[in-house]
Amino acid sequence: xxxxxxxxxxxxxxxxxxxxxxxxxxxxxxxxxxxxxxxxxxxxxxxxxxxxxxxxxxxxxxxxxxxxxxxxxxxxxxxxxxxxxxxxxxxxxxxxxxxxxxxxxxxxxxxxxxxxxxxxxxxxxxxxxxxxxxxxxxxxxxxxxxxxxxxxxxxxxxxxxxxxxxxxxxxxxxxxxxxxxxxxxx
Amino acid sequence: xxxxxxxxxxxxxxxxxxxxxxxxxxxxxxxxxxxxxxxxxxxxxxxxxxxxxxxxxxxxxxxxxxxxxxxxxxxxxxxxxxxxxxxxxxxxxxxxxxxxxxxxxxxxxxxxxxxxxxxxxxxxxxxxxxxxxxxxxxxxxxxxxxxxxxxxxxxxxxxxxxxxxxxxxxxxxxxxxxxxxxxxxxxxxxxxxxxxxxxxxxxxxxxxxxxxxxxxxxxxxxxxxxxxxxxxxxxxxxxxxxxxxxxxxxxxxxxxxxxxxxxxxxxxxxxxxxxxxxxxxxxxxxxxxxxxxxxxxxxxxxxxxxxxxxxxxxxxxxxxxxxxxxxxxxxxxxxxxxxxxxxxxxxxxxxxxxxxxxxxxxxxxxxxxxxxxxxxxxxxxxxxxxxxxxxxxxxxxxxxxxxxxxxxxxxxxxxxxxxxxxxxxxxxxxxxxxxxxxxxxxxxxxxxxxxxxx
Numbered sequence: 001x002x003x004x005x006x007x008x009x010x011x012x013x014x015x016x017x018x019x020x021x022x023x024x025x026x027x028x029x030x031x032x033x034x035x036x037x038x039x040x041x042x043x044x045x046x047x048x049x050x051x052x053x054x055x056x057x058x059x060x061x062x063x064x065x066x067x068x069x070x071x072x073x074x075x076x077x078x079x080x081x082x083x084x085x086x087x088x089x090x091x092x093x094x095x096x097x098x099x100x101x102x103x104x105x106x107x108x109x110x111x112x113x114x115x116x117x118x119x120x121x122x123x124x125x126x127x128x129x130x131x132x133x134x135x136x137x138x139x140x141x142x143x144x145x146x147x148x149x150x151x152x153x154x155x156x157x158x159x160x161x162x163x164x165x166x167x168x169x170x171x172x173x174x175x176x177x178x179x180x181x182x183x184x185x186x
Numbered sequence: 187x188x189x190x191x192x193x194x195x196x197x198x199x200x201x202x203x204x205x206x207x208x209x210x211x212x213x214x215x216x217x218x219x220x221x222x223x224x225x226x227x228x229x230x231x232x233x234x235x236x237x238x239x240x241x242x243x244x245x246x247x248x249x250x251x252x253x254x255x256x257x258x259x260x261x262x263x264x265x266x267x268x269x270x271x272x273x274x275x276x277x278x279x280x281x282x283x284x285x286x287x288x289x290x291x292x293x294x295x296x297x298x299x300x301x302x303x304x305x306x307x308x309x310x311x312x313x314x315x316x317x318x319x320x321x322x323x324x325x326x327x328x329x330x331x332x333x334x335x336x337x338x339x340x341x342x343x344x345x346x347x348x349x350x351x352x353x354x355x356x357x358x359x360x361x362x363x364x365x366x367x368x369x370x371x372x373x374x375x376x377x378x379x380x381x382x383x384x385x386x387x388x389x390x391x392x393x394x395x396x397x398x399x400x401x402x403x404x405x406x407x408x409x410x411x412x413x414x415x416x417x418x419x420x421x422x423x424x425x426x427x428x429x430x431x432x433x434x435x436x437x438x439x440x441x442x443x444x445x446x447x448x449x450x451x452x453x454x455x456x457x458x459x460x461x462x463x464x465x466x467x468x469x470x471x472x473x474x475x476x477x478x479x480x481x482x483x484x485x486x487x488x489x490x491x492x493x494x495x496x497x498x499x500x501x502x503x504x505x506x507x508x509x510x511x512x513x514x515x516x517x518x519x520x521x522x523x524x525x526x527x528x529x530x531x532x533x534x535x536x537x538x539x540x541x542x543x544x545x546x547x548x549x550x551x552x553x554x555x556x557x558x559x560x561x562x563x564x565x566x567x568x569x570x571x572x573x574x575x576x577x578x579x580x581x582x583x584x585x586x587x588x589x590x591x592x593x594x595x596x597x598x599x600x601x602x603x604x605x606x607x608x609x610x611x612x613x614x615x616x617x618x619x620x621x622x623x624x625x626x627x628x629x630x631x632x633x634x635x636x637x638x639x640x
C-alpha cells in the first residue's frame with residue numbers, strides 16, 4: 001500500500017509549513033522526512049520518499065539526495081529498537097569500543113544487522129554531544145548515558161519484555177507542528 | 187565565580203518562563219526596545235564578545251557586516267548544530283535554560299532588524315528541541331515573541347528547526363543549505379551570508395553561546411562585559427570537559443583561568459581519574475591541535491598557559507593550539523595517541539561532505555594509513571605520508587572541515603612521533619588488545635630512543 005498520512009497529520013504538516021516563508025516550502029523537507037520515517041515503518045522507502053516529494057511539490061531526486069545525505073534517515077528497514085552507540089573521541093577514551101562489543105554480543109548481531117527476533121539493530125554513530133557522560137547511546141528520542149554492562153542488560157531485558165521506555169517518537173508531542181502565525185495571533 | 191550564561195542553573199524552575207523571570211529573565215528586551223538597533227550593535231562590539239562556536243571572530247563585527255541596505259528580508263539563524271567531538275555546552279544551556287537563548291534571539295533580532303529568526307538544532311537532540319519549542323510557546327504567550335513585542339513596533343517570529351545528522355551542517359553556509367531543505371554542502375564564499383545567506387537574503391549566523399551572552403551585554407553594557415576576562419578574551423566561556431577526569435561536565439569560566447587550575451581544581455575537572463598522570467589535552471574540540479601535558483600546562487616560553495584565545499594559541503601550531511569551541515578532552519597516560527588519532531580521522535572521513543577532492547579523498551587516506559599503523563602494519567614512510575596528506579588537505583577546500591581534519595593528525599605526529607614510530611617498530615606489541623592500557627610503556631621507549639640518538 002502506498003504511504004499516506006492521516007488527515008490529522010496532514011493538518012499538522014500545514015502548520016509546519018506555516019513556520020517557513022510561503023515560497024520556501026522545501027525548508028520543511030527535513031522535519032517532514034522525520035515525520036514520514038516515524039510514521040511509515042522506521043525507514044524511508046522509495047515510495048515514502050516519492051510521497052514526501054509529492055507533498056512538497058519537489059522532484060523525487062530532490063528528496064532522495066537529501067535523504068541519503070543525513071545519517072538519521074534510514075534507507076533500509078531496521079529492528080524495532082535502534083541502539084545508536086557513539087564511537088567517537090571522548091566516548092572511545094571511556095570504553096565505547098568494549099561497550100559496543102558487549103551490546104552486539106549480548107543481542108547476537110553484527111553492526112547494522114537486524115536481530116532474528118526483529119527487535120534490535122545496533123549502529124555505531126559519531127559524536128552525539130554527550131562527551132561528559134561517556135560512553136552513551138541514543139535510543140529513539142532519548143540519550144542513555146554513562147553506559148555500563150549492567151545498564152545495558154537492564155535496558156535490553158526490559159525492551160525484550162515489551163516494557164515501554166518512553167523512547168518512541170511520539171507524534172502527539174512532536175515539536176514539529178507548532179505554527180508561528182497561529183502563536184503570534186493567539 | 188562569575189556566572190552570566192549559567193546564572194540560576196541550580197534552580198530547576200529556570201527552565202520555565204516564570205522561573206526564568208524570577209531570575210531577572212527577559213529584562214534586556216525592555217531595555218533593548220528603548221535603544222536604537224545600531225546602538226546595540228555598538229554595545230556588542232564594545233563587549234569584545236567573540237564567536238563561541240569555535241572561530242572566535244568578533245560577534246559585533248560580524249553583525250556590522252550585515253547588509254542593511256538590501257530591500258530583502260534579513261534573517262538571524264542560531265547555530266545549535268553542536269557536533270564537534272568533545273563539545274556539549276550548547277546542549278546543556280538549551281536543556282537547562284532555554285529562555286536565555288530565546289531572549290538572546292529576540293534582542294539580537296531587534297538589533298539586526300530581523301523579523302523571522304531560526305534556531306537550527308541538531309536532529310539527534312530532539313528532546314532539547316522540544317524544550318526549546320515549549321519555551322518558545324511560553325515566550326509567545328507572554329508577548330516576547332509575535333506581533334508588537336511588549337507593545338512596540340518590533341515583531342518577531344522564531345522557528346525551531348531540526349537537522350537530521352551531519353557534522354558538516356555546523357559549518358554556517360552548509361547549515362543554511364540544510365535549512366533550505368538541501369544537502370549540507372558548504373557554499374563557496376564570497377558572497378558571505380551577511381550579504382547573501384538564507385534564501386539569498388542578508389543573514390547573520392551565530393552560535394548558541396554567543397547569542398545567549400547578548401542579553402547580559404544589553405542589560406549591563408558592553409564595557410561591563412569587556413572588563414570580565416583578559417585582554418581580547420573578554421567575558422566568560424562554557425567549557426565542556428570530558429575524557430579521563432574526575433568531574434566531567436560543563437563549566438562556565440571567566441576567560442583567563444590557568445589551564446592547570448581548570449584541570450586540577452575541585453571546582454572544575456577535579457584532576458585525572460584514578461590518580462593517573464596527565465598525558466595530553468585537546469583543548470578546543472577535536473579539530474584543534476592536541477598538546478602534550480607539558481605544553482598544555484605551560485607555553486614553550488615557560489609561561490603558565492591560560493584559558494584564553496591568545497594564551498592557548500601562544501606558539502602557533504608549533505607549540506600551541508586553539509580555544510575553539512571549548513571542548514576540553516583530557517587524556518591520561520594509558521591513552522594510545524595513534525588509536526585516538528585514527529578514531530578522529532575516521533570521524534572526519536565519515537563527515538566529509540564529499541564536495542572537495544582533497545578532503546573527500548584525503549580524509550579517507552589518513553584514516554586508512556592510521557588504521558594500518560595502529561594495527562601494526564605501518565611503515566616508517568607511512569608516518570611522513572600521513573603528514574604529507576594532511577598538508578595537501580589543509581587550505582585546499584571550500585570550508586574549514588579540511589583544516590579540521592588535517593590539524594589533529596598533523597599535531598599528533600608533531601608531538602607524539604615517537605608513538606607512531608613505536609607502532610611501526612614493534613608491531614607485535616601493538617596488536618595485543620590491551621596495548622592501549624599499556625601505552626605508558628611508550629614513555630620508556632621515548633627515553634631509550636633519545637639516548638640511542640645521542
